[in-house]
Amino acid sequence: MNLKISALEFVxxxxxxxxxxxxxxxxTLERIQSIDDKLHAFLFVNEKAIDQARDxxxxxKSGSKVGACFxxxxxxxxxxxxxxxxxxxxxxxxxxxxxxxxxxxxTKLKEQDAVFVGKVNLDEFxxxxxxxxxAFGSSKNPWNTEYVPGGSSGGSAVSVSAFECVASLGSDTxxxxxxxxxxxxxVGYKPTYGLISRYGLISxxxxxxxxxxLTRTVKDTAFMxxxxxxxxxxxxxTIDNKNEDYLSGIDSGIEGKKIGIIQEMVGEGTDPTVLxxxxxxxxxxxxxxxxxxxxxxxxxxxxxxxxxxxxxxxxGSNLARYDNLRYGYDFSVEGYEFNxxxxxxxxxxxxxxxxxxxxGGFVPSAGHAGKYFLKAIKVKxxxxxxINEAFKKFDLLIAPTVPILPxxxxxxxxxxxxxxxxxxxxxxANLTGKPSISVPFTISNGLPIGIQLLADSMNDxxxxxxxxxxxxxxxxxxxxx
Amino acid sequence: MTKIGLEIHCQLTxxxxxxxxxxxxxxxxxxxxxxxxxxxxxxxxxxxxxxxEAVKKATMIxxxxxxxxxxxxxxxxxxxxxxxxxxxxQITQLNIYGKTSIGGTGSIIVGDKKIRITRxxxxxxxxxxxxxxxxxxxxxxxxxxxxxxxxxxxxVTEPDFENPKQVRDFVNILSxxxxxxxxxxxxxxxxxxxxxxxSIEGGNKxxxxxxxxxxxxxxxVHFEITRQESLNxxxxxxxxxxxxxxxxxxxxxSSRSKEEDLDYRYFLEGDIPWIIIDPKTKENLKSNMPxxxxxxxxxxxxxxxxxxxxxxxxxxxxFYSDLFEESHTEVTAKEIANIxxxxxxxxxxxxxxxxxxxxxxxxxxxxxxxxQSGKISRNSAKNALYEIVKTGKNxxxxxxxxxxxxxxxxxxxxxxxxxxxxxxxxxxxxxxxNPQTINxxxxxxxxxxxxxxxxxxxxxxxxxxxx
Numbered sequence: 001m002n003l004k005i006s007a008l009e010f011v012x013x014x015x016x017x018x019x020x021x022x023x024x025x026x027x028t029l030e031r032i033q034s035i036d037d038k039l040h041a042f043l044f045v046n047e048k049a050i051d052q053a054r055d056x057x058x059x060x061k062s063g064s065k066v067g068a069c070f071x072x073x074x075x076x077x078x079x080x081x082x083x084x085x086x087x088x089x090x091x092x093x094x095x096x097x098x099x100x101x102x103x104x105x106x107t108k109l110k111e112q113d114a115v116f117v118g119k120v121n122l123d124e125f126x127x128x129x130x131x132x133x134x135a136f137g138s139s140k141n142p143w144n145t146e147y148v149p150g151g152s153s154g155g156s157a158v159s160v161s162a163f164e165c166v167a168s169l170g171s172d173t174x175x176x177x178x179x180x181x182x183x184x185x186x187v188g189y190k191p192t193y194g195l196i197s198r199y200g201l202i203s204x205x206x207x208x209x210x211x212x213x214l215t216r217t218v219k220d221t222a223f224m225x226x227x228x229x230x231x232x233x234x235x236x237x238t239i240d241n242k243n244e245d246y247l248s249g250i251d252s253g254i255e256g257k258k259i260g261i262i263q264e265m266v267g268e269g270t271d272p273t274v275l276x277x278x279x280x281x282x283x284x285x286x287x288x289x290x291x292x293x294x295x296x297x298x299x300x301x302x303x304x305x306x307x308x309x310x311x312x313x314x315x316g317s318n319l320a321r322y323d324n325l326r327y328g329y330d331f332s333v334e335g336y337e338f339n340x341x342x343x344x345x346x347x348x349x350x351x352x353x354x355x356x357x358x359x360g361g362f363v364p365s366a367g368h369a370g371k372y373f374l375k376a377i378k379v380k381x382x383x384x385x386x387i388n389e390a391f392k393k394f395d396l397l398i399a400p401t402v403p404i405l406p407x408x409x410x411x412x413x414x415x416x417x418x419x420x421x422x423x424x425x426x427x428x429a430n431l432t433g434k435p436s437i438s439v440p441f442t443i444s445n446g447l448p449i450g451i452q453l454l455a456d457s458m459n460d461x462x463x464x465x466x467x468x469x470x471x472x473x474x475x476x477x478x479x480x481x
Numbered sequence: 482m483t484k485i486g487l488e489i490h491c492q493l494t495x496x497x498x499x500x501x502x503x504x505x506x507x508x509x510x511x512x513x514x515x516x517x518x519x520x521x522x523x524x525x526x527x528x529x530x531x532x533x534e535a536v537k538k539a540t541m542i543x544x545x546x547x548x549x550x551x552x553x554x555x556x557x558x559x560x561x562x563x564x565x566x567x568x569x570x571q572i573t574q575l576n577i578y579g580k581t582s583i584g585g586t587g588s589i590i591v592g593d594k595k596i597r598i599t600r601x602x603x604x605x606x607x608x609x610x611x612x613x614x615x616x617x618x619x620x621x622x623x624x625x626x627x628x629x630x631x632x633x634x635x636x637v638t639e640p641d642f643e644n645p646k647q648v649r650d651f652v653n654i655l656s657x658x659x660x661x662x663x664x665x666x667x668x669x670x671x672x673x674x675x676x677x678x679x680s681i682e683g684g685n686k687x688x689x690x691x692x693x694x695x696x697x698x699x700x701x702v703h704f705e706i707t708r709q710e711s712l713n714x715x716x717x718x719x720x721x722x723x724x725x726x727x728x729x730x731x732x733x734x735s736s737r738s739k740e741e742d743l744d745y746r747y748f749l750e751g752d753i754p755w756i757i758i759d760p761k762t763k764e765n766l767k768s769n770m771p772x773x774x775x776x777x778x779x780x781x782x783x784x785x786x787x788x789x790x791x792x793x794x795x796x797x798x799x800f801y802s803d804l805f806e807e808s809h810t811e812v813t814a815k816e817i818a819n820i821x822x823x824x825x826x827x828x829x830x831x832x833x834x835x836x837x838x839x840x841x842x843x844x845x846x847x848x849x850x851x852x853q854s855g856k857i858s859r860n861s862a863k864n865a866l867y868e869i870v871k872t873g874k875n876x877x878x879x880x881x882x883x884x885x886x887x888x889x890x891x892x893x894x895x896x897x898x899x900x901x902x903x904x905x906x907x908x909x910x911x912x913x914x915n916p917q918t919i920n921x922x923x924x925x926x927x928x929x930x931x932x933x934x935x936x937x938x939x940x941x942x943x944x945x946x947x948x
Binding site for chain 2: 079080081087089094097099100101103198199200201202203206207233234235236237313314316317320321322323325326327334338339342361364365366369373
C-alpha cells in the first residue's frame with residue numbers, strides 16, 4: 001500500500017473502495033513504529049486509532065453517512081486538547097495533564113471522521129523554531145536527521161513530510177507552522193486571525209496566534225480549512241466566513257494579479273540560495289500572468305522586537321495559570337506558604353519558557369511599559385497600517401518563508417538572539433492578522449526551501465489560489481526516508 | 482474634613498450564568514467545586530465567552546447611577562498570583578487607554594448630598610478561600626472555585642462621604658436600586674462587598690479592604706474614623722496603609738502585605754474583542770429598564786394620593802412595591818399601601834421571615850376589598866394578615882376559621898344593640914339631644930362584639946332604635 005498520497009487522494013481511494021481506512025491507518029502506525037525513533041515527531045501514539053478506523057470502515061460499508069475525512073490519519077500538535085488524552089505542550093509542567101474536553105478543531109475533525117494517530121512534538125509551549133526546546137527532546141528533519149525540522153510545529157511538519165500521517169494541525173504564533181513547513185518541504189498555512197477557533201489551543205500569545213494545517217499539497221490545506229474554519233461560540237475572536245469553500249475555484253490561476261515583493265524580507269541576512277529560489281518563484285508567477293513589483297514595509301525592521309515583546313507579555317500572563325494547584329505534574333501543595341509554593345511549583349518550566357516569561361514580566365511592567373510594551377503595540381499598529389496600504393495596490397505579497405536554510409541541531413541553541421531573528425519574515429503575518437502560506441519550492445543540497453505568500457485579511461481563498469498556481473509549476477523530490 | 486470613598490463589588494446574582502462560561506451565577510446552591518467547568522477553572526486551552534446579558538445589566542446599572550456609557554468597551558487582564566484566581570489573572574476593566582469601562586462618571590443624590598461615581602467596571606469574581614485549622618502552624622487553605630467567574634460590577638465613588646451615616650444612606654439607596662433593577666439580590670451572603678478609603682482632616686488616606694457586607698461597611702468606616710481621630714488626638718501620625726476588616730472582632734487590622742506595591746501589568750484581554758454598544762442598544766436598554774424608585778414614589782403620591790412618607794417606604798423596597806403593583810386598583814390603592822406599610826412590614830421584618838411568608842397579591846386584594854365593603858374590620862384584618870402570612874390560606878377560610886367576619890346579620894346585631902340600649906339608658910337619653918353621643922353607643926356595641934360589628938350597619942340600626 002502506498003502511504004505517499006495526499007489527503008484528497010486518500011479520500012478518493014477510500015471512497016472508491018481501493019483501500020480501507022483500517023489498512024491505511026495500520027500501515028501508518030507501522031511506519032511510525034519503524035521510523036519515528038529516528039525522527040521523534042510523536043510524543044504519543046493513539047493506540048485506538050486502528051479501532052476507530054475500523055469503525056469508520058463499517059460505516060462506509062453499511063452505507064451510512066460518513067464524514068469528509070473517511071478515517072484519514074491526522075497528527076495533532078501537542079498544544080491542542082483532545083478529550084481524555086494527555087496534552088503536555090512538550091512541557092514538564094503539564095506532564096500529567098489529561099484534557100477533559102475537545103478543542104473546537106478536534107470536535108470538527110471528529111465529526112468528519114478523522115482519526116488522530118497521535119500527538120506530535122513542539123518547542124515547549126510553542127516557544128521556539130527548532131523543537132530543540134521540547135522538554136522531551138528535539139525532532140529531526142526527515143531530509144537530513146542532523147538538521148532541525150523547524151518549529152515550533154516541528155513534529156507536525158516532520159510527520160507530514162515523512163508520511164507518518166496524511167495531514168497535521170499546528171499552531172502559528174510567529175511562524176510556527178510556516179517555518180517548519182518550509183524546513184521540511186510541506187505546505188504550512190497561517191489563516192486570517194479569527195478564521196479558525198482557538199478554543200482548546202493552549203495559549204502562548206493569544207492575540208496573534210492561529211491554528212493552521214500542515215499538508216502535502218495546497219489543495220489538502222484548502223480541504224482541511226473547509227472543515228476546521230468558521231465562527232465558534234466558544235471563541236469570541238472568530239469571524240464568520242459564511243462556510244466558504246476554499247477548494248472550489250482553487251485552480252482559478254493568478255493572471256492579472258499584482259504581487260508585491262517585500263524588500264525588507266529579501267535584503268541583507270537572506271541566504272543567497274534562498275534569495276535565488278525566491279527570484280525563481282517570482283519569475284514563475286510572472287510566467288503565469290502575475291505582475292511582481294517591489295514594495296517596502298518599513299516597520300518590518302522592528303517587527304521581531306515588537307513580536308517578542310508582545311508575545312512575551314502575553315505568555316507571561318497566559319502561562320501564569322500553571323501553578324500546579326489544579327493540574328500539572330506530581331508535586332504536593334501542602335506545607336508551603338503560597339508565594340514560595342508558586343516559585344517552587346514553576347521550576348519545571350524549561351529555559352526558553354523561563355526566558356520569555358521573565359521578559360514578559362519586565363516589558364509591560366509599570367515604569368517600563370512605555371519603553372517596551374506600548375512601543376511594540378505601536379509598531380504592530382503601524383505595521384498593520386503599512387500592510388493595509390500595500391494591499392490597496394497589491395493582491396498578494398511574496399517573500400521567502402525563512403531567510404536561511406535549515407541548520408544543524410545544536411548549532412544555534414545557545415544564541416537566542418540569532419534564533420529570534422530567523423522569525424523576521426514570518427512575524428509580520430501574525431502581528432497584522434493577515435493570512436500567509438509557505439509553499440515548498442525547491443531542495444538545495446538536500447535541504448528544503450519554502451516560499452511565503454501573504455494576502456489581505458479574509459482573502460484566504462485568493463491566497464490558496466495563488467499558492468496552488470505556484471505549486472503547479474514545480475516538481476519536488478521525495479523525502480529520503 | 483473627613484473624606485470617605487467607596488469601592489463596592491456587587492455580584493449580578495440574578496443572571497443565569499457566570500461572566501465567561503455557562504456555569505451558574507448563583508453558585509450558592511452547589512456543593513464545593515461542583516459549579517465549575519474548563520473555562521472558569523482556567524484549564525489550558527479554554528477561552529472566555531462573554532455573557533452579553535451581563536454587559537446589558539451592568540450598562541443598566543451605569544445608567545441608573547447617571548453614569549456616562551461609552552460606545553465601546555474593552556476588557557483588561559489584571560495579573561497577580563493568588564490561589565483563588567484560577568488563571569492567575571483577573572479579567573476586569575479600566576480606563577488607562579481611553580474610557581472603555583462599562584460606566585463613566587455619574588452621581589446620585591443621597592439625602593441632600595451629591596455622591597459622585599468615578600466609574601463602574603464589569604469583572605469576574607475570584608473563587609473563595611476557606612481557612613481551616615486552629616493555629617497559624619496548622620492553618621490549611623482550601624479553595625472553592627464555585628464562585629470563580631461570577632459577574633461582578635465594581636462601583637467606585639469619589640471621596641464624597643463625610644460620615645458613616647452618609648455611607649449607610651448611600652448603600653441603602655444603592656441596594657434598593659440594584660434590587661429594583663432586578664440585577665441583584667443584595668441580601669445574599671457575600672453579594673455586596675466593599676473597600677473603603679478613609680481619611681480625617683490632615684491625615685493620610687487609609688484603605689480598608691474586604692468588608693463583607695453593607696452592614697459591616699458602616700461599622701468599619703465608623704471604627705476607622707474613631708481610630709484615626711484617637712491617633713490624631715495623641716499626635717500620632719496616621720500612616721498611609723491598607724487595612725483589613727476583621728469581621729469577627731469588628732475592627733480594622735493593618736495588612737502586612739504590600740498590595741499597593743503590586744504591579745498588575747494591565748494589558749488588553751485579546752480573547753474578548755471590543756464590544757460596541759451602539760446608541761440604539763442603549764436606547765433599548767433604557768426603555769426596558771424597570772421603573773425607578775423615585776418615579777414609582779411620585780406616581781404613588783400623585784395618582785393615588787398616598788402620603789409621601791408611605792410612598793417613600795413602599796417604593797424603595799422591591800418586594801413590597803411589587804406586591805402593591807400586583808394587588809392594587811385605583812379604589813384600593815391607599816388601603817393596600819396602608820396594610821403593607823403599617824402591618825405587613827412589621828410582620829415580616831427579616832429576610833428569613835420574608836422568605837417564609839406565604840402572602841400573595843391576591844391576599845392583599847381580598848383584604849382591601851373586604852375592609853372597604855365592611856366584611857371585616859381593620860382590626861380583624863390585622864389578625865387575618867398574621868394568619869395568612871403564616872399559612873397562606875385564603876382570606877375567607879381564615880375569616881371563618883378564626884371567626885373574624887363582621888357581625889352583619891341584622892337580627893343578631895339588633896339583639897346586641899337592644900342589650901346596649903338597655904344597659905346605657907342614660908346615654909340613650911342624652912343621645913336624643915346630643916347626636917355625638919351615638920358614637921359612644923357604637924363603641925359599646927363594638928366592645929360587645931370584640932370589634933366585629935359592621936360599623937355602618939350598627940350605626941343605621943342604632944339610629945332607627947333611638948328614633
